[in-house]
Amino acid sequence: MGVYRRIAVSEVGDVTVVRFVDRKILDELNIQELGEELFDLVEKEDRKNLLLNFSHVEFLSSAALGKLITLDKKIKNHGGVLKLSDINAEIRKVFEITKLDLVFDIADDESAALAAFD
Numbered sequence: 187m188g189v190y191r192r193i194a195v196s197e198v199g200d201v202t203v204v205r206f207v208d209r210k211i212l213d214e215l216n217i218q219e220l221g222e223e224l225f226d227l228v229e230k231e232d233r234k235n236l237l238l239n240f241s242h243v244e245f246l247s248s249a250a251l252g253k254l255i256t257l258d259k260k261i262k263n264h265g266g267v268l269k270l271s272d273i274n275a276e277i278r279k280v281f282e283i284t285k286l287d288l289v290f291d292i293a294d295d296e297s298a299a300l301a302a303f304d
Contacts, residue, residue: 188231190288192220195227195239202233203296210245221253225260234266241272251286258290267291271299 194205204224208216225235235259238254240246261268271293273281280289293299 188223188226190222190223190281192216193223194260196290198237198300199303201235201237202207202227203237203239203300205239205241206243211243211250212247214249217247217249217253219258220250224243224257226251226265228257228260228264228266232262233265234264235303236261236266236268237296237303238268239296239299240270240274240277241296243277244274246277246280251280254285255289267303269293269302271296 189277192207194207196203196205204227206220206249208220211217224236227236229248236257247302248256253293258268266280269291273292273294276294
């Protein structure tokens with residue numbers, strides 16, 4: 187398992203749970219590094235089922251949304267599933283406005299998201 191600066195990674199059964207270290211995911215360099223760490227989980231560590239827990243995230247830039255879209259494609263290409271959980275109301279609104287709530291499988295909380303993998 188790799189060493190990560192932007193994410194905390196844990197395992198629950200066959201699901202890799204990812205929590206974000208940064209409360210504000212806005213800075214371009216941080217987003218680039220975050221994207222590389224997430225992509226490595228799929229491409230180098232061959233993790234198929236990812237759950238991104240946003241409970242610590244207060245702000246998310248549009249560039250970060252782009253990384254999530256790319257991550258979703260990479261996971262699907264590897265035969266896996268991506269789910270999101272614990273997104274606050276402000277960020278959830280951005281997902282709805284951009285119609286990304288239709289692209290991503292978003293659960294209210296981590297336990298509901300984990301249950302949806304079965």
